[in-house]
Amino acid sequence: MNLASTSTLVNGRSVTIIGDGATTLLDFLRDSLGLRGTKEGCSEGECGACTVLVDGRPVDSCLYPALAAEGRIIETIEGMDEGSHLSSIQAALVATGGIQCGFCTPGFVMTLTALLQKQPNPNRNEIVSALAGNLCRCTGYSQIVEAAVSLSELEEES
Amino acid sequence: MPLSHREISPIETKVNGRQNVLEKRGKQVEFRRSGDLEEALTSLAELGDKAQVLAGGTDVMIQLERGEIFPETLVHIERVEGMRDIAENGRLTLGALATHIDLAQSPVLCDRYKSVAHAASLIGGWQTQAVGTIGGNVCNASPAADLLPPLLVHGTNVLLVSKDRGEREVSLADFVVGRRTIAREPDELVTGFSLDLSDGRTADVYKKVGRRGAMEVAIVGLAIRLSVDQAGTINDARIAVCSVAPVPFRAQAAEQALLGTKANGKETGSAAALLLEQVEPIDDVRATANYRRMVLPRIFESAVADCYLLAAKDLS
């Protein structure tokens, strides 16, 4: 038996991770913790639907070993809304229509949350650059980018 | 002889006796964390080639899932202290655990080793750059590895350590010996890289050709490092290229052709022609050999022009 265990914080709650080396953080979140908001889109770190925050950094949880999360602060989409209030980026996405099928949405929320924490007033290029690892097939991106732009206090570049 | 690059399909199975890819990874994989360098070296000494070193995991975890590698143990080194620093001290040293974001945002790299910082910023997206490391990129040794050309033009040496034999240094060119093949003993750990110092009147650029605006595996990657003398004549020229041969390499003939010149159109064109002679591009899923041959001289001329301007910028 090659299972090991360790502990970490997920959305502020202490949890025990049990898995082997090949257990991904994504599998652990979905199957062991029942947190199904983080999605599996490709299992190869291309689509970003599995994005979670590890110590505030956006990470593809499909490629992050669960046991590597020892002692780290993990945040998932379930931790983003403040009880019954949406976070500002969540509310902005709802308002601009940057949500269609919604499967990519949690990943975008996580990456944009990390961006706005790091850079509260990003310009459009910074937003688009930060989103390179998040694929959307439905929206064509404009309304998602506008959601982030709406939270930035910088003047829109023409 | 062109190499064919065949993606391994996860749905492959045993057909007519050929070994099954999935079968190889039947058992669970041990996860062994290393608190410090000594622990990591002890694990590697004990396990040898039954171990796979794991830092960020952005390459290793894909290969594990697809059954391309089948280690018994993942030796997790991400927490090892002292392997993430970037410092100038005789040479420029880069810790193997420096992430791509560390490299992309490093003030010293952005100032005087721009090709390294820029290449790091082009590897995948934010999610990859947040955890992916220079050590991982080099040791994965993809023919398209973005960091290899910049490291090659800076005369990089690879620093390795093992429990039994201590430290060893080897040139990067002698370390990456083939497609996905490195000259690392199973008990060795790559701890960092040392680069030639860059002074005034030296500049470097990295150009990457892909299809989309980001997230690309390089179709062609090219690093140029030029130094000029007070008259603006090139007195040191280094050219390294990836994705046009099984291993990224320095194009010495083209380098020679630039020495003693001021990189005017004709001189650069001659160098470009020599570069073309040295490459062995193939048709692969991303692009044809024909396209690589067409774009390489163009991107080369553009890179040399940009690099020369930067190198000579302080001259009147």
Add this chain to the structure above:
Amino acid sequence: MTLIGTSTVRTDAVEKVRGKSIYGVDVEIPGMLHGCLLRSPVPAGTIKRLDTTAAIAMPGVHAVCSSADQPDTLAGWILCEQRLFATEHVRYEGEPIAVVVADSREQAKAAVAAIDLQIEEEPGVDLVTAMADDPATPLVHPEWETYRPAAGPETDHPRHRNIAAQMSSEPDDVDAIFEQAELIVEDELISNRQYQAYIEPKSAVAVFAEGRYTIHTAAQYPFNVRDRVAQFLGVRPSSVRVVGHTIGGGFGGKLDAALEPIAAFMAEKTGRPVRIANNRTEDLLTCPSRENAVIKIRTALDKHGKMAARELLCDMDNGAYSAESIWLASLPLHIAKGVYQVGPTRVISRLHYTNTAPTGAFRGVGGTYLYAAVERHMDSIADSLGIDRRQYRLDNLLGDGDTLLNGQVLDDASTLEKSFERLDEILPWDKTNGSKGPYQGAGLGGCIWLTNPMPGQATVKVNEDGTITVITSANDNGSGAVTMGITQIVAEEFGVGPGEVHITSPDTDVTGYDAGSQGSRTTHIVGRAALDASLKAKEQLFEVAAGMLEASPADMDLVDGEIGVVGAPGSRISLAEVAAAATWTIGPIVAAASYTTPAIDFNPACASGLLFPTMPTPTYHAHMAVVEVDPITGQIEVQRYAVVQDVGRVINPTGVRGQIQGAVAQGIGHTLYESLQIKDCRYLERTLENYRLPLAVDIPTVEFITLEIPDSEGPYGAKGVAEPPIALVSAVLANAVSDAIGAPITKIPITPEDVLEAIGG
């Protein structure tokens, strides 16, 4: 304040942004087992050995099944050609050969690896081979003559050997006109496949109990999945119940059954719920992608430069099985003229079986490459005549009363002219072309598209608390047709907010037939059904309220959720009060309506093998793009993209924008970034690393104008919105790039290599 034309927030937005929606892949049934498929590693061959003994013995395994266990049935959407598992022959890489069901996914995968499979590989038939139609070419379906159409023998269609369907329209005078032509212009276009690449891969969870199968799936067309499962298992459709869940994108790729039939079969075999899910590579390899096609087009021009006759030949790649593609083979007839006046036109369309993954519907279907061919040809003709490309189009546009080749009359084709005029407001043609840089190009084009006419049904229930429930199997594979379109229409009828309208998830046990989220039909068809049902429910409400208010039902109205006498401000009663009163007196307020677009007149003698006869509820469109090519790398940047689209009536502006932007992004993907190449009958691209979906950095913000020319049948005049904006993207980008590089573009996708070859040096 009307809700129609307002950007109300879609009613599922909050649950989606919080990550709470349950998608097909998220469904969990207690006690469910996990299936993993053994899929063919070769495109064509004979199975020599299939020994599952070792697999059955592996830990956690409950059952292993293959063709030896399957019912003796043939299934198919239009033609019944397919068995549950590959039986003796494999026809495409990825075709299911066997399935293992085990306690965990990992155990199932490991057991699949232990199956001893020996296949004698044979040379596969690809499109080029099939087109040659050589008698010596192997048959992909040696038993093709024994196959029967799903809808009965009288519905059979022209098919022969490796030609799965053929549609031919051959007016007598075409050749004679060509002989007299002043000038003949000929063009060709090859278009590659496109993978839908919805972010949620396919899955299915099946339960078998009391002789019935219940399937949980995120499918676009639950009733079609039901029918397919029933065919494969040899049972009546009513033995199968399909329960729909939130869909993580579909775009046509989730219209047919995929994993459901095998999951259902194994649920019965094991007596446990069974889940099967594709990993991304499996999904890519087996998804019914947009087909690759070869189009040859030529036009005879008379001495006035008019298009006197035309011939269009279209060869389409069916892949190994037909599914819906048999109908789609008719599409070339409707698009052969584009939106222009063209004389007699010969159209021959052939759909070929090949040893590749079965192809199917992807937003816009063959319209994308057909319009690309026709619009490239228009540029080619205009250039041959030395006439401005926009002017030539305007001079030859279809107008009111003109017909398509099937004889269908276009009553409002003058919308095309309006569309081109309005397009010029966004991107002025002359000014743009006058100020182009050396590496820039501009292209434009027009199209007609349809709104799928197939039936839908809605039942409206007025709840005792005054909220409204709409019971329907209509689904929204992301577009918002349900959570905006139908919601707003019903909310408007009852004078309540959108949050007061709840729409159920699809369930084939509960609702009437719905033809799924395809062809932009949902707002138009089910919105209309829901509107009609709402009106009926209101009649019932007025009857009851009239009793309560001692007035006549004819004098009642419903405004802002209250019912009262028209013109009498006092004594209005809330919807909730009336509904509650009704429940306990005459019974609950429930009304149902069905709707399907009435058949359109056309000339049935216009073609043989015409299975998709008309373009119902047509809409008109004009697009223009400006591109710039990079002379160093050959990369192509879409700098501006403009759309004028006739939508009938805008129900939700944000929703309409999302569909236009999203469709254009997919079109840009197909044309410039995505690539699904076939070599030796295998895909070269197999993961999202090399199947390059465009990123935010690659897509410009689309500039658009909507025209509201109401349809008499549609709810508030609404016509289909979501599909058409993709139909012109390849066309205008190909024209723009061709303009930029000064050389014809004859294939989709367009690569940087094409650009560098053309600009030379």
